Amino acid sequence: MVDPVVGAWVLEFLLRRPDVGDALAGELLLALPLPSPLPPRLSATLLLRRLAADLSRRSVSPRTLHSLHLLYLLQSSPSLAPAFTAVAVECTVSPLRLRPFSSSSGPDADADADAEFFDAVNRIWNCQVAELERSEAAGLVSCALREARKEMEAAVVDPALRTELAQRETKEAALVAVQVCLEEMEKEMGPTFLEAAADAIVRCDCETHRSLVVLSDKLRSFRSIRLEPVERGLEIGHPPSKIDRARSTVEDGKGIKLNDRNIEKGQMGTDQEQGYSVDKNTMSCELQEEFDHKSCDNNYSDTPQSGQMDPVPPDPKDLGKKHHDIPTDTFLHPDEKHIRCSNLDANTATNLDATTMQKPSLMNRNATAHTLEWDSIPTHYGKSPNMEKEMDYVSSMNSKSSSSLCETKEYVLRRRKRKWNSLEEETLRKAVARYGAGNWKLIKRCHPEIFERRTEVDLKDKDMLDDGVYTGNRKVV
DNA sequence: GTAGGGTTACCC
DNA sequence: GGGTAACCCTAC
Numbered sequence: 001m002v003d004p005v006v007g008a009w010v011l012e013f014l015l016r017r018p019d020v021g022d023a024l025a026g027e028l029l030l031a032l033p034l035p036s037p038l039p040p041r042l043s044a045t046l047l048l049r050r051l052a053a054d055l056s057r058r059s060v061s062p063r064t065l066h067s068l069h070l071l072y073l074l075q076s077s078p079s080l081a082p083a084f085t086a087v088a089v090e091c092t093v094s095p096l097r098l099r100p101f102s103s104s105s106g107p108d109a110d111a112d113a114d115a116e117f118f119d120a121v122n123r124i125w126n127c128q129v130a131e132l133e134r135s136e137a138a139g140l141v142s143c144a145l146r147e148a149r150k151e152m153e154a155a156v157v158d159p160a161l162r163t164e165l166a167q168r169e170t171k172e173a174a175l176v177a178v179q180v181c182l183e184e185m186e187k188e189m190g191p192t193f194l195e196a197a198a199d200a201i202v203r204c205d206c207e208t209h210r211s212l213v214v215l216s217d218k219l220r221s222f223r224s225i226r227l228e229p230v231e232r233g234l235e236i237g238h239p240p241s242k243i244d245r246a247r248s249t250v251e252d253g254k255g256i257k258l259n260d261r262n263i264e265k266g267q268m269g270t271d272q273e274q275g276y277s278v279d280k281n282t283m284s285c286e287l288q289e290e291f292d293h294k295s296c297d298n299n300y301s302d303t304p305q306s307g308q309m310d311p312v313p314p315d316p317k318d319l320g321k322k323h324h325d326i327p328t329d330t331f332l333h334p335d336e337k338h339i340r341c342s343n344l345d346a347n348t349a350t351n352l353d354a355t356t357m358q359k360p361s362l363m364n365r366n367a368t369a370h371t372l373e374w375d376s377i378p379t380h381y382g383k384s385p386n387m388e389k390e391m392d393y394v395s396s397m398n399s400k401s402s403s404s405l406c407e408t409k410e411y412v413l414r415r416r417k418r419k420w421n422s423l424e425e426e427t428l429r430k431a432v433a434r435y436g437a438g439n440w441k442l443i444k445r446c447h448p449e450i451f452e453r454r455t456e457v458d459l460k461d462k463d464m465l466d467d468g469v470y471t472g473n474r475k476v477v
Numbered sequence: 478g479t480a481g482g483g484t485t486a487c488c489c
Numbered sequence: 490g491g492g493t494a495a496c497c498c499t500a501c
Binding site: 414415417418419420455457458461462465 | 493494495496497498
Binding site: 414417419438439440441456457460464 | 478479480481484485486487
């Protein structure tokens with residue numbers, strides 16, 4: 001069994017080799033045992049490879065933007081800010097180039113392109129960039145970025161400016177900026193750990209030997225903190241090794257895709273219903289889900305190609321956080337992440353009480369059930385893996401205490417009823433006017449603080465109520 | 478993810 | 490007890 005720390009060294013070395021293709025890199029990432037979270041240096045290497053892959057395909061996408069942001073958090077470099085600006089502009093402007101040149105295509109195509117542009121302006125400039133300015137990554141916010149933001153916002157109300165932007169060579173500028181950034185950052189990173197070690201051995205450089213020993217000790221102590229519980233967990237359940245899993249995936253003909261999307265809702269649901277959970281100290285499955293959950297999932301749905309490493313673009317709220325420790329799963333395909341999580345789940349589940357395992361799904365409706373309210377709202381009904389931990393029961397029944405009610409399984413949990421305040425109502429009204437009714441997910445995402453305690457369905461319900469579409473539960477015809 | 482309709486809690 | 494706002498479920 002390869003030591004995870006050694007696995008990280010080997011992977012870093014191989015990823016820097018130009019003759020190791022993306023598909024092979026993907027297999028290596030999956031097959032090699034690695035520390036979790038990944039060491040920053042390896043994370044940076046992965047992100048640089050991701051950027052290189054984008055360049056080779058001449059692709060500039062929101063993922064490129066996210067890679068640059070993550071790189072900044074890992075290793076700030078002066079070349080990152082210009083690249084970030086150029087990529088942000090290209091990601092915003094690119095929908096405009098889809099507008100038809102001939103008028104025969106009709107106004108609908110124009111409107112669609114404009115709508116995509118408006119959405120990009122909001123998502124990238126109003127959310128991501130605005131949040132960057134308040135975050136630890138504020139160094140990415142240059143004068144050029146501010147100027148670009150003003151121009152993009154001006155283009156929202158100026159059709160002529162949109163036409164002019166559509167004709168600009170923003171893609172070429174972004175590719176050049178990323179290329180420059182890539183070259184500079186690779187230069188700054190210097191040789192890989194293994195290369196440095198090899199050099200030291202060849203030159204018998206005593207000082208470097210000492211530093212290698214110190215570094216090695218540090219890495220080992222890091223491993224002992226983060227990985228020992230995982231190793232213990234793996235011993236309990238005897239799951240297939242990562243190499244086995246990688247092999248079976250290849251044999252299944254699925255190939256290995258390395259991207260980062262949310263764990264399939266259904267898959268997680270199955271685990272929750274079975275009462276599986278993952279110890280926070282053992283693995284970052286829950287943290288990963290939180291990381292995923294906070295990610296902007298709209299507009300990043302382009303299918304990744306096999307063998308690419310695709311970190312997910314961040315939620316604007318997350319832009320202010322340091323992601324020096326990027327979980328291993330950040331670079332994994334959802335299928336593989338699920339394999340990893342479910343294996344660990346199964347291991348952890350062996351320690352669970354049988355009664356916990358048999359707990360019925362909270363989503364099962366019982367017509368005779370009484371209702372309890374709880375304070376903490378899951379973002380999606382029944383989806384929170386920590387639902388039981390988060391529950392704050394508020395009994396609405398005077399005859400029974402909360403504790404006695406909790407002991408039965410016949411009670412449906414219900415959120416505490418909260419009246420809409422004027423700020424929420426006003427914000428919703430404005431948001432509907434701006435984005436249109438029906439874009440509840442977008443509206444919630446653009447006002448996360450105000451609608452923190454509201455679900456997308458709540459927004460819809462409130463809007464319909466205010467519009468007089470229905471009164472209470474009676475639809476107005 | 479959203480729409481439509483059902484259920485529940487709250488207020489008078 | 491009735492009206493209604495808020496919440497929930499489920500089909501698409």
